[in-house]
Amino acid sequence: MHQKNFVICDQEADYARNLMQMIGGRKELGFQMHMFQKLEPLKKFAEQKPIQILLIGEEYSQEERLEIPAAERFVLVKAEGRYLADEEKELYKYQSVDQILTKVLELSVDKERAVAKTLRKTRGSLIGVYSPIHRIGKTKYALELGKELAEKGPVLYLNLEEYAGGEHYFSKEQEQNLGDLLYYSKQETGNLGLRISMMTGQIGNMDYIRPIPVVQDLQAVTAEEWMQLFEQIVEKSIYEVLILDLGDSVNGLFSILEKCDSVHTLSIEEPAAKAKLQQYTENLLRTGHEKILEHTVQKVVRSRNGGTVI
Structure with a gap:
């Protein structure tokens, strides 16, 4: 042929x-x-x-x-x-x-x-940002990606890390956080989009909801509850892109990564980091989550004057 x-x-x-x-x-x-x-x-x-x-x-x-x-x-x-x-x-x-x-x-x-070859399409785009390597500027990268995309259309950023950085990244003006949004999501009252608009802060043109402040509360959220929330945001809000800044403590991590339309995985050119990335890849293959690799975009970062450079 x-x-x-x-x-x-x-x-x-x-x-x-x-x-x-x-x-x-x-x-x-x-x-x-x-x-x-x-x-x-x-x-x-x-x-x-x-x-x-x-x-x-x-x-x-x-x-x-x-x-x-x-x-x-x-x-x-x-x-x-x-x-x-x-x-x-x-x-x-x-x-x-x-x-x-x-x-x-x-x-x-x-x-x-x-x-x-026709495949299922989704209405909104779900972008995951995750790395098995810590302290390489993942949250900064996710925020910059969100701000860039928000110049073109509505974007919502959610941080699902155990220690998200609090007021260093997110204003304390918003009293409610992601835990409150999960509560409203489970009520299924049909006005989640309105609830979100009342809870968001802004970084540039990008909207965000304050992270869950207590690690134990984050770990108590089930994978099914996360999936339900993401689906409702896609279906009942104005956002064209939902960015998930993911940590290791979130339940159903691999299932969430699998649901994402694309996953941005950060790494650095160091032997230990490469070994961690290799172990992460092997875990995906061993647990039947190799589909994640099909929509993974690997980003190599390097440090410059205390900052992160993609």
């Missing part, structure tokens, strides 16, 4: 590499995968080989994007509703590989394969 050239061009190298590997692993689709970050090498490639499917980041200008010939052109966006050219199709960046493939196949010329 003649392989189709599937090209990903994005300035986030880790994201593009992960997406390329996941799609490339679907051998039955018959794609020949290629990845670029700069446009000049991509232009030279396009002069030599036809591009059937192009996924290109919105960071490149529309004029630059249209210079790349492709049968099907998708623009990776961080929020929906972008102004695109007629020959461009919008593709939300931070969703699972399955969801990305579904939309690509549905909107591409290969319609008959799209039907066979």
